[in-house]
Amino acid sequence: FQSQDERYAFIAEWYDPSASLFRRYELLYYPKDSSIEMYDVKNRRTFLRRTKYESLHLEDLYVGSKVTVFSRHLTIVDYGNLYTSRKLGSRKERTLALIKPDGMRKIGELFDIIINAGLTITKAKMMLLSRKEAADFYADHRAKPYFHELLQLIMSGPILAMELLGDDAVSKWRAIVGPANPTTTESDTLDSISESFGHYGLRDAAHGPDSVASAAKELELFFPSSGGRGPVSSAKFTNCTCCIIKPHAVNEGLAGKIIKAILKEGFEISALQMFNMERTNVEEFYEIYKGVVPEYLEMVSELCSGPCIAMEIRQFDPSKVFRDFCGPSDPALARHLRPGTLRAVFGKDKIQNAVHCTDLPEDGLLEVR
Structure with missing residues (x-):
């Protein structure tokens, strides 16, 4: 049978x-x-x-x-x-979710909204747009009087581009983003991003394409399928440390909550990218733990078991050290000694301890690169 x-x-x-x-x-x-x-x-x-x-x-x-x-x-x-x-295959669609400079302080909340809507984030990268890239993105508005203002706004700081996948992803994400200029009646009923996060009008916090065809075209600008690089990363490579949200935490939908906690603590996320790491790269990345940490092989398997989110973290308050905020690598120990730390709150065990962070200050730049 x-x-x-x-x-x-x-x-x-x-x-x-x-x-x-x-x-x-x-x-x-x-x-x-x-x-x-x-x-x-x-x-x-x-x-x-x-x-x-x-x-x-x-x-x-x-x-x-x-x-x-x-x-x-x-x-x-x-x-x-x-x-x-x-x-x-019929209803699975891909769409672009673009978080503009105005919405960047709320990316943790936006991750949560996307995950709660049943959509999957399959690609994510913080970028800085050149004038040409911004003009290509807004090509349909070239003749409009506000064209240059649009360019200035989207180039005023880092943006976060994401590829979302899910049933009816295009219309679902459009509904979340809401109209660019809501009327009073609409904004009364809308629990949408423009209302919660952005100023009305041009300075809306997020963007979503209006059809499957425009989604494919716009995704190509940010994540070229031809193997091209797309817009440059927003990484600064100075005074920075590296933090990776591990695959189990991404899979459990914890990325938004971890990002919110990092920003709330006063750290800056100056770059972010979603990766799938190959085993050979992970072995090289974790090389310093080989023969030192008994869980080395399991740590390698965890980090290449699915997508992870790598971030460049910058700290401006000298009294705050990001490594301390991550907490001891064993979450059970962290819950006992440092209950408010990331691993205490989001970690499960020594291998699935939610985040990797740079151990030595001098390795920060190396790992971010």
Whole structure:
């Protein structure tokens, strides 16, 4: 009877570092008991017999997602059959969420709003726009009298560009952003970003494209698919330390709360980017812990188990040290000794302790780079 269970098929790629090539698999997912099966496409043979794998959920599986199966990082590149494509692919949309300089002090709240709306943040980067990039973004307004004011506002400081994915993402995010110039009746009923965070009119705090087509076009400006760099990062590389929100915390929807706590404590987040780190890079990044910390291998596995958010943190109050605000690396110890610290509040255990932060002041610049 098992073969009659409903199943979804995906094509997944895994980069095999020892052979320096991508291997393709058909990944079958059975929602009935959260089990998976994998076939090696090239060699036409079973790679993994049907096995229960409860940490993988149907909502994690969509084209473009990155999933971890028994410590292999797979990228879903396509749907494996028409049934899966029709059933799952139709309503999943990508859209651009752009937080303008006016809304940047509230990015923690905005992360929470996005996550609570059931949308997934798949890319995020704080950027500074050049005049040309700003003009390209506002190309449709070129003939308007307020064109130069628009450019000045969006170039007045860092912005945060994000790619959001979800069912009806375009209209969902547009509804959250709300109209640029709400009328009194609208603003009475609107629980939207422009009302909560931005001044009305041009200085609205956020932007969302109005259609799937404009979303694709605008995402291309900020996250070029051709492998281009896109606008420059807002990183300052001075008086800075590095903080990484670990994959488990991103996955649990804690990023917004961690960001809010950091800003509330008086630190500045001068750069931010979402990454998927490869195992070899993580091993290099954690090299100083090798042979010193018994949990080294588990720490490596955690940091490459999914997307993480890396931030450049700057501190201006000499009495406040960011490393102290992160707390002891063991959350149980942190809850006992330093209850208000990030790891005490958001950490679970030594490996899933919510954040990594630079241990030595002189490593701050190195890690941010």
